[in-house]
Amino acid sequence: xxxxxxxxxxxxxxxxxxxxxxxxxxxxxxxxxxxxxxxxxxxxxxxxxxxxxxxxxxxxxxxxxxxxxxxxxxxxxxxxxxxxxxxxxxxxxxxxxxxxxxxxxxxxxxxxxxxxxxxxxxxxxxxxxxxxxxxxxxxxxxxxxxxxxxxxxxxxxxxxxxxxxxxxxxxxxxxxxxxxxxxxxxxxxxxxxxxxxxxxxxxxxxxxxxxxxxxxxxxxxxxxxxxxxxxxxxxxxxxxxxxxxxxxxxxxxxxxxxxxxxxxxxxxxxxxxxxxxxxxxxxxxxxxxxxxxxxxxxxxxxxxxxxxxxxxxxxxxxxxxxxxxxxxxxxxxxxxxxxxxxxxxxxxxxxxxxxxxxxxxxxxxxxxxxxxxxxxxxxxxxxxxxxxxxxxxxxxxxxxxxxxxxxxxxxxxxxxxxxxxxxxxxxxxxxxxxxxxxxxxxxxxxxxxxxxxxxxxxxxxxxxxxxxxxxxxxxxxxxxxxxxxxxxxxxxxxxxxxxxxxxxxxxxxxxxxxxxxxxxxxxxxxxxxxxxxxxxxxxxxxxxx
Numbered sequence: 356x357x358x359x360x361x362x363x364x365x366x367x368x369x370x371x372x373x374x375x376x377x378x379x380x381x382x383x384x385x386x387x388x389x390x391x392x393x394x395x396x397x398x399x400x401x402x403x404x405x406x407x408x409x410x411x412x413x414x415x416x417x418x419x420x421x422x423x424x425x426x427x428x429x430x431x432x433x434x435x436x437x438x439x440x441x442x443x444x445x446x447x448x449x450x451x452x453x454x455x456x457x458x459x460x461x462x463x464x465x466x467x468x469x470x471x472x473x474x475x476x477x478x479x480x481x482x483x484x485x486x487x488x489x490x491x492x493x494x495x496x497x498x499x500x501x502x503x504x505x506x507x508x509x510x511x512x513x514x515x516x517x518x519x520x521x522x523x524x525x526x527x528x529x530x531x532x533x534x535x536x537x538x539x540x541x542x543x544x545x546x547x548x549x550x551x552x553x554x555x556x557x558x559x560x561x562x563x564x565x566x567x568x569x570x571x572x573x574x575x576x577x578x579x580x581x582x583x584x585x586x587x588x589x590x591x592x593x594x595x596x597x598x599x600x601x602x603x604x605x606x607x608x609x610x611x612x613x614x615x616x617x618x619x620x621x622x623x624x625x626x627x628x629x630x631x632x633x634x635x636x637x638x639x640x641x642x643x644x645x646x647x648x649x650x651x652x653x654x655x656x657x658x659x660x661x662x663x664x665x666x667x668x669x670x671x672x673x674x675x676x677x678x679x680x681x682x683x684x685x686x687x688x689x690x691x692x693x694x695x696x697x698x699x700x701x702x703x704x705x706x707x708x709x710x711x712x713x714x715x716x717x718x719x720x721x722x723x724x725x726x727x728x729x730x731x732x733x734x735x736x737x738x739x740x741x742x743x744x745x746x747x748x749x750x751x752x753x754x755x756x757x758x759x760x761x762x763x764x765x766x767x768x769x770x771x772x773x774x775x776x777x778x779x780x781x782x783x784x785x786x787x788x789x790x791x792x793x794x795x796x797x798x799x800x801x802x803x804x805x806x807x808x809x810x811x812x813x814x815x816x817x818x819x820x821x822x823x824x825x826x827x828x829x830x831x832x833x834x835x836x837x838x839x840x841x842x843x844x845x846x847x848x849x850x851x852x853x854x855x856x857x858x859x860x861x862x863x864x865x866x867x868x869x870x871x872x873x874x875x876x877x878x879x880x881x882x883x884x885x886x887x888x889x890x891x892x893x894x895x896x897x898x899x900x
Contacts, residue, residue, distance in 0.1 A: 396443035397877035398848060399855065401660035404668050410438040414448045421448075421466060425477050430455045431485055436463070437666070437723065439855050441877075444470025447856040449723070454485050454524045460536065460554065461527030463725065463859050478870070480859035481526045487533050492557035496520040496535060499560070503537035503553035506565060525554050525563055527727065527861055533557040538568065550689065566729040568688065582646050582753075586624060595619040595626060595645050600652040601663045601670025605645045608694075609635040612678050615690075619675075633701045635676045640704035644673040644695055647711025647747075654712070654743075654750040655719070659851050664691070664718040671718060675706060684710045686717040693718075708756065709763055712747030716740040724858035730796040731863040734803030739854060741776065741804060742811050746847050757824040760812050778812040779828040781805030790833040790898040791864050806864060806897050813838045814893040815846040832896035841889045849874045849890060868894045 402410070414421075418433040427433070433450040440446050445467065452462035462485060467475040499520040518538065525534035539551040550568030555561070585600070586593040595605040595618070606616035619626065619641040627642035652670070655661040662668045674694045681696025684705040693714055695706045717740050720726055726736040741762050749758030756765060763775030774784070781787035787805030788795050795803045812830055817840035820829040832838060840846075849871055857870030871890050872882075879886035894900065 395878050397441050399439050399660050400442050411435050457522055457524050459524040459526050461861050478857050480861040485531050494557050494560040499535035499555040500537050503539050506553050507539040507551045566727050584645050592620045592622055593624040601668055603648050603670030604672045605641045606674045608674050608677050610679050616674050631702045640675040640706045643706035644675050647708050650751045651712050651715045651747050654747045665722045686714040688721050709744055713740040713744035716743040723855045725860045727860050733800035735807055735867055737800045737804035738807030741808050742850055759826045778808040779830040781809050810893050810897050813896050815843040816840040833898040836896055838892050838896050841886050864899045868899050
């Protein structure tokens with residue numbers, strides 16, 4: 356994590372629209388100007404909760420037959436994680452794997468099946484055969500746990516604790532081995548909750564891998580003006596619950612760092628004052644958080660046919676006023692929630708639209724490809740949130756913040772009006788990579804993400820100088836080529852399909868190229884389509900081949 360500090364505040368005044376508990380109401384939030392048509396045969400179709408459940412149950416019933424059909428060993432079993440159905444009837448079933456009853460980390464896979472029932476291929480996180488000589492560890496769980504806690508303390512974690520080590524098969528890199536996974540809790544050095552996953556070889560005691568389960572970014576309140584939200588009336592008060600979007604709720608932690616907090620409510624049905632306050636009961640931060648959640652929900656539903664983060668119609672929840680002068684925001688799978696700090700001096704709440712779209716997209720990634728938050732897969736994880744966060748900003752079509760390819764441009768972290776990240780030329784931030792190299796995975800994930808961000812910009816808008824919504828861009832290429840963009844709408848569809856049907860937990864940049872090419876082919880008519888060729892050209896332009 357890279358701690359960043361906001362300096363200026365912008366706030367939002369919200370007038371909520373109250374509805375009776377359980378009732379649904381259209382808020383009138385703007386529709387996407389860039390949403391791609393749903394007539395694409397390879398695009399995902401919106402499934403009802405019951406239809407999705409039926410597909411998952413049937414896939415689990417058929418799992419033993421599927422395991423045999425794709426050549427898994429006798430000790431391997433499949434557990435269904437998700438199902439995506441395309442308009443043309445193709446079904447993409449995502450599985451986790453077990454070996455002799457132990458979870459296989461890095462063993463996830465996606466089986467692609469045509470409407471006719473014919474197998475169309477398998478996308479695997481690892482191509483290595485899962486076979487372990489012995490399931491008897493030579494290292495005790497206590498030793499593995501001690502090493503993991505030590506690793507967390509080395510990274511600056513405070514109040515560090517662990518629930519113990521569990522036996523797993525580690526297949527995330529190289530030959531699969533018997534290992535321990537230890538999840539270390541507590542707090543990181545900046546007050547962010549800690550979920551450090553440490554993988555230890557059960558035979559040698561060597562640390563094999565580690566990644567942070569809490570995925571975070573830094574921002575500040577974005578001025579979005581007066582917007583319309585949903586609330587639910589309960590007696591004489593109005594609660595900040597959005598019954599039109601899976602009952603998303605917004606809570607006030609009032610400076611605490613654990614728990615759910617108190618549901619935000621108002622007697623006037625007006626949330627926020629349009630100005631920031633150091634008071635832990637201030638509702639402006641809650642108004643911004645609820646607005647960001649609503650726009651993000653609508654973006655995914657109207658652009659991709661995705662109903663909520665898990666695609667099951669259930670809303671997450673937001674927590675504001677986390678900690679004391681906490682300068683960050685994060686998505687946490689363990690609570691299925693978004694959490695916002697109040698920034699330096701408790702007067703700069705990090706509840707901007709950029710942050711909401713970015714961080715909630717971490718939830719989508721976690722519930723689809725599950726990209727490991729380390730190395731190249733971690734960079735792709737971060738880039739995915741930047742890509743869809745940008746999509747949310749364009750979708751919102753807010754006159755106070757026109758869509759652009761700048762990340763955190765309203766935050767002014769640097770104090771000079773410059774953005775946090777640039778998609779047209781990532782290196783302008785001083786740390787991000789414009790192009791792939793063999794060492795890019797060694798960078799912090801917020802900087803290795805630059806390669807994919809640059810790819811997405813080139814695919815959307817093309818190379819060279821241009822002005823979009825009043826912002827000037829000039830995107831270079833590694834090979835001196837000229838890239839012609841296909842438009843943001845198509846680029847978003849390609850990235851989403853790749854994420855949900857072709858990426859796995861271990862996808863690196865080379866595999867991302869393959870996945871997006873497969874997505875473009877499925878969506879736009881094969882390898883001879885202009886979209887397929889544009890994807891190939893954009894990856895070549897960032898040195899991924």
